[in-house]
Amino acid sequence: MRRGHFSLDDLPAWSTLNGVNFVDVAVANIDGRGNGLVAKKDLISQDGDSEPLKLLTVPKELILSAESVEEYAKENKNFRQLLDTAGRQSARGDILLFLLYQLVLSSPDYQGGLGPSTPWTQYFSLLPSHVPTPTMWTELELSYLNGTSLESAVAAKLTVLTKEFDGLRENLATLPHWNEILSIDESITIRDWILLDALYRSRSLGLPKSGESMVPCLDLVNHSGQATAYFDENSEGEVVLYLRKGCVAPTGSEITIDYGLDKSPAEMLFSYGFIDPSSAARSITLPLEPLDDDPLGIPKLHAFGTPPKLKLEEDDSGVPHWTAPFVYLMCLNEEDGLRFRVLQETDGSRHLAIFWQDIDITNVSNTMKDLIHDHELHQVFELRVVTVIMGIIQQQLEQLTSTQNGDSVVGLANTEVRQAISQLRSLETGILQKSIQVLDEKRDQLLRDDTVVEYLTMMGSDQNNPGTDTAADEEEDFS
Template structure:
């Protein structure tokens, strides 16, 4: 993503041969969200802020369970929503929060809960689904839940695109209602033609958002039929898709990236830490370690990656490798850093091609695999740009306006970034064509392998 011409080898994907089914009607909450600082970003840009009494209850709850580390960091209301504020000057690498495992919402917590007992320990569910059901069941318990003070401070939604209204999603919708595929000739041999697939149905963020919502809907339909409807005592009232989507959004935005999959866990208190683009290191922000007698009690330990003055907010770097589209989807913010802009282009060879093997061999010889994904920076294709309903210049003018709504700012940032990337795709392939004379032809390499041609291309004769 950070280089102009980077590719990643992935398994072959077949060319599409059937139209994509239309996305479901999007039914999202439409509560307005607060304006946030555009550089320092919250883990999940909250549309609501916890009350003072809720924050006091939360602090008391943490203290009663031994969470924290000598009061070095205080959960507090900050411009971004909620965050961690330094109670004193903190040097780089200082532990600012420790959270015992008994407070985590993870697979072990699921197994020990009524949800786990109803689902056979939860082992048959996807980890995120199991924790999402635990989250919803504990919310349903209200004040009786052992996590009640934590649940009370969670936002109703974030600025993640999965919570956007249909009107807001139009800001990342292109003018084209169909998906188009543009053939582009990329020759490493005179007989080789690859297919460049470009989705022109709006920004890639839009298609990803719709795809994620479809996936969450399918998981909800499954657990609704198999678990929720058969365990009414665990889910009093009605659990809707919007409820399930909220739980998914909380996990997506608050779980530390390395704690996903089978290790997925919500870490109360530590998950309040916000993101800053000014922090460019990830490695020293946190660890899980043993504590207590013989180190048997697991503890999540959060460190500050930079020096922090008393009263200042503590920040970390969420993920250096995420694009702006991924940041918008997961957390509900984007950065102005152009290195976060990306557009994924797929080069494919159809398996039905009679020369599939030869073409694949040629591609691999030139540094490509069966499928190559180019996370091209500032790359473009003019034919794709026509499907955006604004120009880069118009987006730049809009982004400079005061009091811009956060979700509109996200939409402008993502689509402008994609367009800047698209502007250079044509240039990349033009440059590649200009380099053809310097590339080794397939036949020539075969002859070299047989010892019939020298390294400088001359035919070898025998006496």
């Protein structure tokens, strides 16, 4: 659907009309960074100042949150019908439906019939029609993510967005006006839904009172690792942007906030479409799956409860460390003392429980590393874990390095995508290589452990000299 027109020149009047207060700052187009906030005069915030310097105040009525969506539904029966039919599954989903509504209301193709506009109707037209997040990349650009941690994440996200849009079309088929827009005229397509999701992910903020929300004007402030400002909600529910204490912002300089320095490069790229080269956060997160030959793989996955991940993260010294609670479940078997049972409650319901050494650990299965610490074969279990993780990392590194032949793809990508792709592949390659070195040293150390040596010797002896009892049991089972 065609976008409405709302320029930066219109923003001051819109802000005045809707109670948005800019103090000695203004929105401007910044070369290579899109719209941003700049100082109109020298701004100084002393460490000893009793109150931080206010730069921007946005009234509560303009904050787009789960609560405000519900309030809007009370005022607009047409939107309430949309929300009742296709929403109320998540705060994100409801906000996306609100944005969809504003997309229609603000479009020059809109013929009326959905109710009056809101302050967000105009403001929505100021938001970009393209966000450089991977979900909006071309297929050619996406192919260069092969082997990175984002390959599966972006593919899964696009699958989810497609299912959401298909479900939206199905749900709204009973509403004549929306059915016409979505199905007959095809004025709104999957690309619009992907854009709305990208706008939400790249512009939503975690507010202490309102939760995950979008805040007009504040969402125009760009990121920096050396941020000069921060935001908060005051007692009246307003969102206020403050200059950090001790900061000096000369006239014409950009005012920035921190989008999250603890986010990994892949997280920054996935949510915002760029990687901060100055960020000290160096980590990679990979999905985990049960071992192919593990008969308990499915119940382990079910009992764990959440999608298992392997996170590799470098410390301040550049040494990688790994976190993967599920991998301990992957490496334990029935003969080690791991059991699964289906328990029936007094109300007749049943659930799968997991036991370690006959103790129910269903609710603490993510602490398996601590639970096995006092076991006599603790070091043996650690060796299994290290070996499995090394295999996963080695496979990921091989995939990453084997796909580093996409110069033609990078050449066809725009500058932002080209830089992001190169940064991500370089960072993840370095983390994976360092991790293998650290794990290789850990494995060698474990292989010298007396308990491990004794266990491996015993296992080798058992395999080379099967006992007569085993043969007798097999003969008895056969008969």
